Amino acid sequence: MRTLRSAGVPDSAIPDMGVAAVARRRVVVRDCARHSIRRRRMTGRAMQVICLIAVLIGVTPLVALVIATVSKGAGALSIGFLLHAPTPEGGGISTAIVGSGEIVAYAVALAVPLGLFIALFLFERAGAIASSIRFSADVMSGVPSIIIGIFAYAVYVERFHHFSNVAAGFALGVLMLPIMVRANEEAMRTVSVDLWEAGISLGARRSRVARSVVLRGALPGVVTGNLLALARGVGETAPLLFTVASPTFAMTLLIFNDATQPFPDAQQTAWGTALVLLTLVLILSVTARTIAWTLNRKTR
Amino acid sequence: MKRHDANTDQNLSDASNRRAHVDNRTALLARETRTPAERPGPGPYGTAVTLEDVSITFGDHVAVRNVTLEMPARQVTALVGPSGCGKTSVLRAINRLHDHTGGAVRGSVRLGSLEVYGPDVLPEVLRSRIGMVFQRPNPFPTMSIFDNVISGLRFNGVRNKRLLREMGIAALHNAALWDIVKDRLHQPALRLSGGQQQRLCIARALAIEPEVLLMDEPCSALDPVATAKIEDLIRHLSGEVTIALVTHNMFQAARVSDNVAVFLLGEDRVGELVEVGPTDQVFDTPNDARTKAYVTGHVG
Numbered sequence: 001m002r003t004l005r006s007a008g009v010p011d012s013a014i015p016d017m018g019v020a021a022v023a024r025r026r027v028v029v030r031d032c033a034r035h036s037i038r039r040r041r042m043t044g045r046a047m048q049v050i051c052l053i054a055v056l057i058g059v060t061p062l063v064a065l066v067i068a069t070v071s072k073g074a075g076a077l078s079i080g081f082l083l084h085a086p087t088p089e090g091g092g093i094s095t096a097i098v099g100s101g102e103i104v105a106y107a108v109a110l111a112v113p114l115g116l117f118i119a120l121f122l123f124e125r126a127g128a129i130a131s132s133i134r135f136s137a138d139v140m141s142g143v144p145s146i147i148i149g150i151f152a153y154a155v156y157v158e159r160f161h162h163f164s165n166v167a168a169g170f171a172l173g174v175l176m177l178p179i180m181v182r183a184n185e186e187a188m189r190t191v192s193v194d195l196w197e198a199g200i201s202l203g204a205r206r207s208r209v210a211r212s213v214v215l216r217g218a219l220p221g222v223v224t225g226n227l228l229a230l231a232r233g234v235g236e237t238a239p240l241l242f243t244v245a246s247p248t249f250a251m252t253l254l255i256f257n258d259a260t261q262p263f264p265d266a267q268q269t270a271w272g273t274a275l276v277l278l279t280l281v282l283i284l285s286v287t288a289r290t291i292a293w294t295l296n297r298k299t300r
Numbered sequence: 301m302k303r304h305d306a307n308t309d310q311n312l313s314d315a316s317n318r319r320a321h322v323d324n325r326t327a328l329l330a331r332e333t334r335t336p337a338e339r340p341g342p343g344p345y346g347t348a349v350t351l352e353d354v355s356i357t358f359g360d361h362v363a364v365r366n367v368t369l370e371m372p373a374r375q376v377t378a379l380v381g382p383s384g385c386g387k388t389s390v391l392r393a394i395n396r397l398h399d400h401t402g403g404a405v406r407g408s409v410r411l412g413s414l415e416v417y418g419p420d421v422l423p424e425v426l427r428s429r430i431g432m433v434f435q436r437p438n439p440f441p442t443m444s445i446f447d448n449v450i451s452g453l454r455f456n457g458v459r460n461k462r463l464l465r466e467m468g469i470a471a472l473h474n475a476a477l478w479d480i481v482k483d484r485l486h487q488p489a490l491r492l493s494g495g496q497q498q499r500l501c502i503a504r505a506l507a508i509e510p511e512v513l514l515m516d517e518p519c520s521a522l523d524p525v526a527t528a529k530i531e532d533l534i535r536h537l538s539g540e541v542t543i544a545l546v547t548h549n550m551f552q553a554a555r556v557s558d559n560v561a562v563f564l565l566g567e568d569r570v571g572e573l574v575e576v577g578p579t580d581q582v583f584d585t586p587n588d589a590r591t592k593a594y595v596t597g598h599v600g
Binding site: 015017021022025026028029030032033034035036037039040 | 422424425428429453456457458463466467469470473474508509511540
């Protein structure tokens with residue numbers, strides 16, 4: 001009773017409910033509203049300005065990054081840059097583009113189905129096992145990516161005695177899995193319980209409801225979540241350090257490798273690769289949003 | 301007649317100019333706000349709300365057309381009719397909620413003699429004179445019961461603790477909720493039952509001592525017992541506050557209202573006001589054949 005006691009009036013006191021008292025209170029409120037309106041409007045405007053400034057501060061580095069990458073990388077771009085394999089004299093980055101694609105394909109093949117089934121399990125079962133899986137997924141999303149790289153090295157490269165894109169895909173898949181699980185589960189939670197109950201009450205099996213109602217309803221969120229996790233994984237470098245046979249087999253490694261060399265040609269290649277990578281990630285993100293938007297639109 | 305902010309804001313080139321303008325507007329409102337919104341007209345206390353040839357459109361869609369209606373002060377006016385015939389749109393035009401939903405209001409809406417859509421009206425100050433209760437109870441979930449009640453006062457710049465306390469308690473008494481919540485004023489509002497939550501929302505609306513209370517199907521989410529309590533409350537409040545009650549329950553309209561306005565869909569699917577008058581007359585001897593069919597339960 002903070003508000004009440006601090007005013008020094010006993011709690012049980014009944015205020016004057018007479019017509020005159022009501023009229024008096026009404027006048028007081030109206031006066032307060034009118035006298036404070038200028039202050040309230042000024043506060044509102046000030047907050048709007050602060051929001052605008054915050055947006056500008058947040059967007060500036062992003063725009064600067066894109067401008068820098070485009071202006072420094074555009075010079076390296078050519079059809080040959082995309083289609084030719086690297087040579088000691090320069091050449092293109094075709095092996096890196098193909099390699100990155102391969103790695104991502106392996107990662108998707110591992111993480112997307114696993115992520116879906118794990119998320120379904122978390123959605124369907126509320127118990128100790130589910131909550132410990134959820135907890136470990138949360139912890140896993142925070143594991144530094146270099147540690148995942150070392151893990152992949154230990155369980156794959158050491159055992160089979162060679163570096164490969166499969167090992168890199170495994171590392172990326174492990175990295176993306178917890179993000180996908182959590183995104184999928186969140187998307188499934190947006191499907192209302194009413195719909196789930198409607199499905200069950202029609203005599204459908206849980207698995208059928210999971211497929212036709214829950215998964216279908218969550219699809220826009222699932223697609224967006226997976227593609228965004230993918231976009232995040234494509235840009236990772238650390239998990240590939242210990243798993244890929246040569247820096248020329250992955251775009252991020254190529255950037256890392258060439259950018260740290262003293263030769264202007266290598267640095268030019270690094271900027272060009274960065275631009276290609278940035279463009280691909282942008283395409284992925286836009287695709288994710290477009291698909292989600294289209295799926296959402298179909299239900300209206 | 302939509303928003304006039306754009307025109308008036310052009311004149312506000314500098315701060316002092318703006319201050320002078322706000323003062324001007326508040327001075328204009330001062331005359332209006334010190335006394336309840338009433339002007340001579342039918343009914344023992346005159347007329348509180350006047351709608352003259354009001355049409356409301358959302359984009360291309362005309363929701364309701366050519367409504368002319370007077371709501372006698374300190375009486376209950378029920379707006380009845382089937383779904384989609386514009387009752388709620390009319391209600392929301394009175395406190396300018398359409399400013400935020402993209403609805404365009406044409407015609408004249410007056411609170412007392414104040415032109416609601418006049419160029420000098422500040423919507424915030426206008427709304428501080430009009431309470432509103434929605435279909436589903438919507439207490440602020442993060443606030444305690446008592447903080448909910450006094451939130452409108454706080455939003456309007458009332459800071460005096462003693463006054464907040466007095467007006468909050470008065471509002472709880474007015475909403476017949478005091479005895480139920482007096483021992484748990486600082487518990488979260490969501491711990492109340494649905495009917496109690498709705499009465500809390502009424503208390504919240506009453507705390508600013510509104511001259512007009514807009515109620516948009518306030519019982520549609522409640523059970524019969526809770527509904528009966530809200531109806532008792534409406535009867536109790538009439539005589540002090542002008543109430544505009546949207547309902548699709550003809551029995552409720554018959555039980556609690558002094559006047560009825562019947563809305564029906566016209567032939568081109570646009571809402572129309574077909575009959576308005578004292579409740580007894582509209583129900584016993586309706587002038588319009590369509591009204592007769594509707595109130596006797598043959599249609600709708």
